[in-house]
Amino acid sequence: MSTRLVRTSAFLTVALAVVTSAPARAALGGDVASVLHDAEALQATHAVTPMVNYDLHEGTTADGLQVREYVDRSGKVFAVTWKGPRSPNVSELLGVHAARYQAAAQAHRSGHHVLSINDPDLVVTAMRLPRGWQGQAYLPAAIPAGVSRSELR
Amino acid sequence: MSKLQAPLRWTAALTLVALLGAALAACGGGGGSSALVSAPPTVINYTPITVNGGPPGVNAINTPYITVTMCVPGTNTCQTIDSVLVDTGSIGFRVLAGALGNGLTSPQLPQVTDSSGDAVVECVQFIDGYSWGPVKAADIKIAGETASNVDIQVIGDPAYPAATLAPAACTSSVNVEEDTVLTFGANAVLGVGNYLQDCNPCLSDGSSYNVCTSSTPTTCQPVAVSAGLVTNPVASFASDNNGVVIQLPTVSTAGAASVSGTLWFGIGTQSNNGLGSATVYQLDPDYGTFVSTFDGQTLTMSFEDSGSNANFFPDPAITACPQSDPFFGFYCPASTVDTSATIQGYAGNSVTVPFTVTDPDSTLSYTAAAAPDLGGPESKVAAQSFDWGLPFFFDRTVFIGFETATIGGVTGPLIAF
Numbered sequence: 155m156s157t158r159l160v161r162t163s164a165f166l167t168v169a170l171a172v173v174t175s176a177p178a179r180a181a182l183g184g185d186v187a188s189v190l191h192d193a194e195a196l197q198a199t200h201a202v203t204p205m206v207n208y209d210l211h212e213g214t215t216a217d218g219l220q221v222r223e224y225v226d227r228s229g230k231v232f233a234v235t236w237k238g239p240r241s242p243n244v245s246e247l248l249g250v251h252a253a254r255y256q257a258a259a260q261a262h263r264s265g266h267h268v269l270s271i272n273d274p275d276l277v278v279t280a281m282r283l284p285r286g287w288q289g290q291a292y293l294p295a296a297i298p299a300g301v302s303r304s305e306l307r
Numbered sequence: 308m309s310k311l312q313a314p315l316r317w318t319a320a321l322t323l324v325a326l327l328g329a330a331l332a333a334c335g336g337g338g339g340s341s342a343l344v345s346a347p348p349t350v351i352n353y354t355p356i357t358v359n360g361g362p363p364g365v366n367a368i369n370t371p372y373i374t375v376t377m378c379v380p381g382t383n384t385c386q387t388i389d390s391v392l393v394d395t396g397s398i399g400f401r402v403l404a405g406a407l408g409n410g411l412t413s414p415q416l417p418q419v420t421d422s423s424g425d426a427v428v429e430c431v432q433f434i435d436g437y438s439w440g441p442v443k444a445a446d447i448k449i450a451g452e453t454a455s456n457v458d459i460q461v462i463g464d465p466a467y468p469a470a471t472l473a474p475a476a477c478t479s480s481v482n483v484e485e486d487t488v489l490t491f492g493a494n495a496v497l498g499v500g501n502y503l504q505d506c507n508p509c510l511s512d513g514s515s516y517n518v519c520t521s522s523t524p525t526t527c528q529p530v531a532v533s534a535g536l537v538t539n540p541v542a543s544f545a546s547d548n549n550g551v552v553i554q555l556p557t558v559s560t561a562g563a564a565s566v567s568g569t570l571w572f573g574i575g576t577q578s579n580n581g582l583g584s585a586t587v588y589q590l591d592p593d594y595g596t597f598v599s600t601f602d603g604q605t606l607t608m609s610f611e612d613s614g615s616n617a618n619f620f621p622d623p624a625i626t627a628c629p630q631s632d633p634f635f636g637f638y639c640p641a642s643t644v645d646t647s648a649t650i651q652g653y654a655g656n657s658v659t660v661p662f663t664v665t666d667p668d669s670t671l672s673y674t675a676a677a678a679p680d681l682g683g684p685e686s687k688v689a690a691q692s693f694d695w696g697l698p699f700f701f702d703r704t705v706f707i708g709f710e711t712a713t714i715g716g717v718t719g720p721l722i723a724f
Binding site (some may be wrong): 209217218237239240241242243244245246253255256258259260261265266268269272277281282283284286287288289290294307 | 395396397400432434435476479480482486501502506507508510515593595596610615619630635636660685688691694720
């Protein structure tokens with residue numbers, strides 16, 4: 155599996171320009187520019203691995219937070235996963251779906267450590283571990299054909 | 308407020324429970340049984356746990372509480388606080404400002420400051436929101452144990468309102484403030500998980516520790532700390548400081564309005580808190596997790612958490628309660644599910660743990676605060692965790708060994724049961 159580093163200064167300049175012009179874009183359901191926005195916001199390293207049916211964007215911050223964004227061939231993010239010593243900004247990662255997470259957070263009464271959304275069009279599980287955080291979010295209808303859901307880790 | 312009366316009644320009840328807890332232990336309840344016929348503990352190292360729904364209006368399910376005395380360091384200016392959540396999934400003592408004022412106020416507690424005298428104020432993020440408030444020094448007293456002059460957090464202190472002071476890095480991820488007794492579900496939380504600090508490393512972007520100016524208008528900015536200031540209070544006890552033991556009784560599937568158990572401090576430090584026949588499971592030192600296998604899934608980031616009020620695990624074959632249901636967020640199976648999962652420690656040893664999930668709407672009594680068969684869903688696809696919540700603790704004695712401890716020849720962090 156080849157890994158291609160895209161963190162070049164020229165590329166980042168382009169990404170920043172895009173971010174400036176479209177700051178509201180975010181990850182899940184967003185496009186490639188939003189992935190770069192996230193990498194920038196996280197001050198993360200950013201690697202892209204071309205998979206057979208999608209591109210896997212992986213960022214790791216200096217403090218160890220790993221965020222993976224799964225981008226289909228049309229450039230849309232259909233899944234996001236995270237794992238690390240702290241929480242990512244969930245609202246940014248979930249993009250246009252953030253409001254549903256906020257609503258679920260306000261409604262839920264099952265403790266401070268697990269939050270799940272299991273809707274037909276949106277699936278989210280966020281966990282606060284004894285030390286560290288992890289979570290997954292994806293859009294079931296947007297998963298490209300041929301992608302095993304067990305890949306979304 | 309009715310707080311003055313309720314704690315008085317509870318104090319009497321809790322004293323009875325304490326005696327009962329000691330008697331149970333003396334009769335060989337759980338892992339602390341081996342040497343109980345010998346001398347009594349030199350320091351009283353146990354306190355009663357109640358699972359009773361919590362503070363008025365909270366109606367918490369499967370939430371274990373104890374009573375803690377909190378004092379201005381080195382003084383007799385104290386307040387006894389009931390409905391303190393015993394949380395093995397977090398670290399540190401945090402009291403809701405709304406629970407103070409019956410003997411102790413937040414302004415009476417010394418403010419922790421940085422070198423220039425600015426107040427340290429902490430943000431704590433959860434998956435469902437955040438808490439915000441100043442870091443103060445206090446003596447924390449439970450049973451015969453004291454954590455002297457330790458850093459604690461006062462959540463929701465009106466002197467530092469989150470609405471105007473909490474930075475975006477704290478609030479923007481999940482913008483739900485949990486700074487009142489009702490939203491938090493407890494008067495305070497005693498975080499006694501496997502670690503010594505509440506974060507290590509801690510972020511310096513505002514989502515963790517901040518400093519706020521004493522001049523007006525108050526402004527806050529992130530501060531870098533090498534490790535969390537708010538620490539596991541049990542680790543600061545003079546003795547019995549290497550872990551905790553939680554024992555809860557058997558509860559019928561219909562649940563119970565109130566059940567009583569015991570929290571011991573220390574593992575193998577006195578005659579009443581030995582491992583006995585319990586097996587030790589080492590945890591992943593980075594995440595405090597173990598591996599659970601369930602239904603063909605290997606869930607590598609699994610954990611126990613007394614602050615989770617159900618067993619949360621991925622099984623799409625079990626019906627989740629609909630949004631209109633009072634138990635939305637939990638499983639509502641059509642028929643009783645008797646199943647099991649494994650727990651495998653970091654060193655590789657494993658055990659099969661049976662558990663049951665029933666429909667809370669049809670099986671639980673209306674007044675139930677303890678519900679041993681409560682389950683809750685995770686998304687099956689890509690799930691990595693089995694969260695063994697309070698149901699795991701019923702009918703069991705669970706040992707929580709801290710990261711710096713060596714217990715039964717095993718280095719922490721660890722659990723045993």
